[in-house]
Amino acid sequence: MKLQSIALLAFLCLTFSANAQTRSLFNGKDFTGWHIDVPAMDSSASVPSPFIIRQGMLVSLATPEGHIITDAVYQNYRLQVEYRFPGKPGNCGVLLHASTPRSLYKMFPKSIEAQMMHENAGDFWCIVEDITVPDMEKRRGPKNDWGITEGKERRIKNLTDNSEKPLGQWNTMVVECLGSAIKVWVNGDLVNYGTNCTASKGQIALQAEGSEVEFRKVELTPITKLTSEK
Template sequence: MVKIEGDFKAVAESGSQDGETIALFNGRDLEGWHIYLKDSNADPKNVWKIQDGEIWCTGNPTGFLRTKEEYSDFKLVLEWRWPEKPGNSGVLLHMGGEGKIWPLCMEAQLMHKRAGDFVGMGYTFNENKAKKGGFISYTPHMSDPSEKELGGWNNYEITCKGDTIEATINGQLQNKATGVNISKGYIGLQSEGVPIMFRNIKLTPLK
């Protein structure tokens, strides 16, 4: 496994006090993020790249970006798109535990036509449709898919407040989980098979 670290310097849009939006991605480099890859021989710079103010991920090998800082009670907004073909990825919330490829987290899915699904890895929530007591918890998105056509930029708005998580895609509420048993952790972006791009990753602390 490869791990690359950088000092976290969030870019404040209007100061740095709680309640003010910060840019988790500065548009220039991956300062403030760790890179984890399953293949220890892979060059991280060939997997995660910055071009024209956007994060390009090749999707291979499997792994993720992860913030250095932990967060709770926030609204996370980001954009993503599939530049070549639709595939699988996810936004990892409340990440914890060891730096494993499949970490403890709540995943807000980005998989094509399943964006908005919630997958709890080691976490539980009231709306779980998976087998009780298992490692994986799951609930599907609640509305028809609201993703753009291939190549279009999608907007993800994820609100984490207390034990509740809501996910909205392109203005359409797609999921809500309550009773989530963990409410704080790192934020991650997955590398999982096909190229994906991210931009405008911003977080607003909620009071």
Template sequence: MKYINLTFLSLLFLSSCTTSKRAVSLFDGTSLNGWHIDVPAMDKDKDARNPFIIRNGNFVTLGSPGGHLITDASFSNYRMELEYRFVGEPGNCGALVHVSKPRRLYAMFPQSVEVQLKHKNAGDFWCIGENIEVPNMEARRGPKEHWGVDGKKNRRIPNLTGNMENELGEWNKMQIECYKDEVKVWLNGKLVNHGFNATATSGSFALQSEGSEVEFRKVTHHSIKKLSKD
């Protein structure tokens, strides 16, 4: 009996290791299964456009009206890999981790830590009802008395490198890792941000409709057991 139990436990361990390395696509190429839409304009106007669609096998956020596409599942200790590009005029968009309370800010943005996808600012952190810290905090975020997670407080933490995007029309590759209270972000192979002491360590994942049309050809989830090296 002891031998059987040990064998069973060994199989479970091997299975968990295999699962942790497996990439899971969060889009099936034909539908938005596994996600839900939160677009305030759609509350009162039944004819309002849904800004989240599948086109030619890619996920597309149309940019207007504003809102969020949020995973039904909650995640912790994971990596998200995104491949995205702006369609036409570049502008704003974002990927949100540790998403919880909907419409926490301005009756629009859910409580979360945003990883910015905005043109020329990709990799910035924005605090939305949650906080995160970085090295050289005052130099990057401004005077401490102006910090905050709501309203007109200084919620932005600029990335470390400046603009690391590819040329417009080309695909960008972003990797976001969330492990315990840390968040690390790479853009096109370069580490662009690393935060710690996040006030949330789990939650849903979301993509924004925020002014510009953006295509995503890859959004995959991996469970992780440690952060990748720089």
């Protein structure tokens, strides 16, 4: 029991050791530090970007579908995102450990998605990367159907369906990526936890996936590893 307590304390210290370094990934004025990848924009310069800045917020206008992706690669961090669907409920997500672009359906970068879809926030979606959670068959379906590419069972259901705020109100999603583990909280509730992730670093992406979403905060806190006591 004593060793377990020490391990837990060490984990908590490691998790919160870098709070002073918290910084916003979005400056509220332009997309410095980000780039936009929208396949429909390849063929015509007249196709508008689905990502805009409105009243200091980063806004996904739903279509054309695609992603806004950080230029930088991140590893071992806590990400806090405040978002809402201002109109009709819909779909969106945060992509973690993103790498090779357009790896799935010629649209989605290789990554693990922390789902923001209304009433499904906190689901994991495996996008050419994989992750393990407790009760895998209960939450992912029959093992023979699992996979990370087109036509496979890539969704891993969250742990709770009652964590989101009513439509139009602001939600807070916190994602902690530490080594090969990912934890997701929605409005303070732990809604998913996975280990053995096949990636441990990468870019961070936000989606345009059919519904308008407003983001008023996208903040990242690096997690620095503490030196073990002798």
